[in-house]
Amino acid sequence: xxxxxxxxxxxxxxxxxxxxxxxxxxxxxxxxxxxxxxxxxxxxxxxxxxxxxxxxxxxxxxxxxxxxxxxxxxxxxxxxxxxxxxxxxxxxxxxxxxxxxxxxxxxxxxxxxxxxxxxxxxxxxxxxxxxxxxxxxxxxxxxxxxxxxxxxxxxxxxxxxxxxxxxxxxxxxxxxxxxxxxxxxxxxxxxxxxxxxxxxxxxxxxxxxxxxxxxxxxxxxxxxxxxxxxxxxxxxxxxxxxxxxxxxxxxxxxxxxxxxxxxxxx
Numbered sequence: 001x002x003x004x005x006x007x008x009x010x011x012x013x014x015x016x017x018x019x020x021x022x023x024x025x026x027x028x029x030x031x032x033x034x035x036x037x038x039x040x041x042x043x044x045x046x047x048x049x050x051x052x053x054x055x056x057x058x059x060x061x062x063x064x065x066x067x068x069x070x071x072x073x074x075x076x077x078x079x080x081x082x083x084x085x086x087x088x089x090x091x092x093x094x095x096x097x098x099x100x101x102x103x104x105x106x107x108x109x110x111x112x113x114x115x116x117x118x119x120x121x122x123x124x125x126x127x128x129x130x131x132x133x134x135x136x137x138x139x140x141x142x143x144x145x146x147x148x149x150x151x152x153x154x155x156x157x158x159x160x161x162x163x164x165x166x167x168x169x170x171x172x173x174x175x176x177x178x179x180x181x182x183x184x185x186x187x188x189x190x191x192x193x194x195x196x197x198x199x200x201x202x203x204x205x206x207x208x209x210x211x212x213x214x215x216x217x218x219x220x221x222x223x224x225x226x227x228x229x230x231x232x233x234x235x236x237x238x239x240x241x242x243x244x245x246x247x248x249x250x251x252x253x254x255x256x257x258x259x260x261x262x263x264x265x266x
Contacts, residue, residue: 003251005200005233006244007058010034010044013242019051021248027056027100027233032063035087045095054231056138056197057092057099060084069108070125071118071146082129089133100167100197101129101137103147106208111145119157122146127162138167138197141176143208149176149187159194168195169235171203171210174218179205181219188226198232200254210237213250220254224261227254 005025008014018026026048034041041057048055061067063080072078088099103126104110110122130137139159142148147158149172159166168191170184177183188195202216203209213220213234234250 002248002255003234004248005231005251006247007233007235008244009241010041014244015044017242018244021244023053025054025056025231025233027058027235029058030060030088032060035060035084038087038091041091042095045097049095055095055097056231056233057088057097059088059099059101061102061105067105067108068102069104069110070129071104071109071113071122073109085129085137086132089136092133092136098136098138098197099133100140102140102142104142104145106143106145108145110147113146115146115151115153119146119151119153123158123161126158126164130162130164134165138165140167140169140199141172142169143172143175149173149183155190159191164194165196166191166194167197167199169199169201170218170223171199171201171208171216171235174203174205174216175207177205179203179217181217181222184218185222185226188223192226195226195230198227198230199235200227200232200250201235202250210235212236212246213253220257221261224258 004021004023006018006023007027007029008018009029045055063077066077068081070081092099103122144150168188173187174184177187202211202213202218204216234247236246236250238246
């Protein structure tokens with residue numbers, strides 16, 4: 001198995017490129033405009049599922065060019081966050097697919113707030129969103145701020161009280177722990193009961209670089225036991241968004257590694 005687990009926008013050229021590799025899993029990155037056309041999104045989901053592909057969605061990252069943040073100080077951006085999550089909860093339940101959601105991104109408001117003072121506020125806001133689709137949303141960690149491995153209260157004050165289902169982005173966690181593989185493994189082990197899905201992507205550990213597997217410093221051999229029996233995609237940065245070759249090559253890298261470590265992968 002080469003683990004053909006890919007990401008794409010809802011764009012005909014990107015979808016055509018991904019489908020020629022016959023993916024097992026395809027995550028659809030949504031943008032603001034996509035949520036104004038839910039029937040179009042649903043038709044793409046159904047087309048992919050008819051081909052036997054497992055589909056995940058990803059909440060839009062930006063609204064009017066600005067990264068979203070669940071604790072945004074801008075009332076309109078905050079309203080968009082709530083509205084978009086409500087739309088996605090209906091879509092996910094109707095089409096029986098799960099959606100990756102970010103509480104915030106690097107450099108938005110949540111990265112400037114004190115973890116001790118604001119982690120419970122974050123939990124309360126997530127709970128407002130989470131109750132609509134507790135079985136369909138997967139909350140993704142970021143590289144810094146409240147919903148990252150930087151926050152010592154993330155598990156105790158946010159994830160565990162809500163039994164929150166997670167999408168663990170390996171590179172984001174690696175960056176948050178400053179490129180320390182032992183801390184990365186400890187973070188994933190602690191969160192493992194709540195992790196349903198991974199973004200498998202390498203990093204040097206210094207900043208958001210989205211590297212192919214083997215190009216960064218993540219110890220993938222040590223992570224094999226955590227990845228088994230879970231869904232994941234390779235969220236690799238692409239120079240050409242219409243050519244997903246680096247994602248496919250990352251799958252081949254992981255397959256080779258797994259073949260040399262059958263005990264960890266079985």
